[in-house]
Amino acid sequence: MARYPLSLLVLVVALAGCSANSQPGGVDAASLPSVDRAAYAGVHAKLDPATAIISLPMDAYEATPDESMVITAANMYVIEDCMKNADVTMPEKHGDLTVKADQSYGVWVPELAAKYGYDKPIIRIVSGIYDSQTRESADANVKKYFECDNATVSSQIPPFRSRIAGEDSLLTNISNDSNALSERDPEWRESRDDWITCLKHAGISMRQDSPDAWVPSYPSDKQGEIRTAVQDANCKQETKVMQRISDIRAQYQSALIAANQAAMNRLADDKTEALAKARTILRQHGKGAV
């Protein structure tokens, strides 16, 4: 397998707005905004067990899997044009996107737990759009690919995604702040404790080496893993912990979105405009049906 020196890679440097804490790994809530989510108590997350997807207010401002495929394909053509101008062949680039269950807080759908244990199941597949038509990735071609990726950033469609390392954006701030506020909310801890108590009554304990994780200890054999996963998902249903913590997140997100409504409206408009631009790029390259 080809290996590349770091000179081919992009370094994300310390960024203004990253607010790196002076205590490595420490937690300092001082930087969090003061938010009263009571005014948003009517906001609820939508949990769909059939697709194992949790829908939150911020989702409207981020790219969906299908939108992401359109954006990425358009950006591949932007990079490809740069490669062509340099007379260098694009390295191997092709493939579908598999959408997996949302298990950010562990398994929560008993039927999926019974089938897959703690593995993240594939829910659906989004067909790939771009194909470089090459099936090799020579060092020189990959090197040029990264150079073209960097050189064309301003021409590429933004990913409309929060929490990209080194990116200081409103999306990232709201996502991070709402998560941090949620985890500090007394009702969050209460919900989690109810789930852990349910597990304990079923003879399941949290991992000693990762007590804050959302996956308890489970046997190494698959059948044992599945038994634990099913009980875990049943406890999540019994205590309604997923709905409770997701509602908390949804309410903090709504409050923070409202506090930045004008900017968020502009972001939504930008996303619509960017997707239209991405589809134009695809049409220009013979991909008109997406």
Place this chain on the structure above:
Amino acid sequence: MRKIAKFLAASAVVIPVSIGMGVGSANAWADQTCANGKVCLFQSSVWNGTKYSNNYAATYVGDAANDPTSNIVGYTTNPAYRYVMFYEHLNFGGNSFYMKEGQAISYLADIAYPGGGNWDNRISSHDEAY
């Protein structure tokens, strides 16, 4: 979002590091590379110390690689997965952040953790992301 793209472009720096050259106090013989389709984690800053290399998806990075200090995301042949999501907990749980193929972070303490603190010594699992 255009502002974000410009900000990224302005903040991204290609650093002149290659095998044997090192940078700053880096070990001149350290393997500071990451193969195609791989995620690489390092126990020390500037891609030094014990190196871990695995596919884009791993439910747990293992005790030896757990809680790294610097990292690299290698090239991927699938354009649908230009990002890797790094998670705080095993099995893709807890807080998380994305990195694009080709990104390398010399010191994870420079990446903010939700609510304060940073991502140094926090990564436990990673997964391919769209």
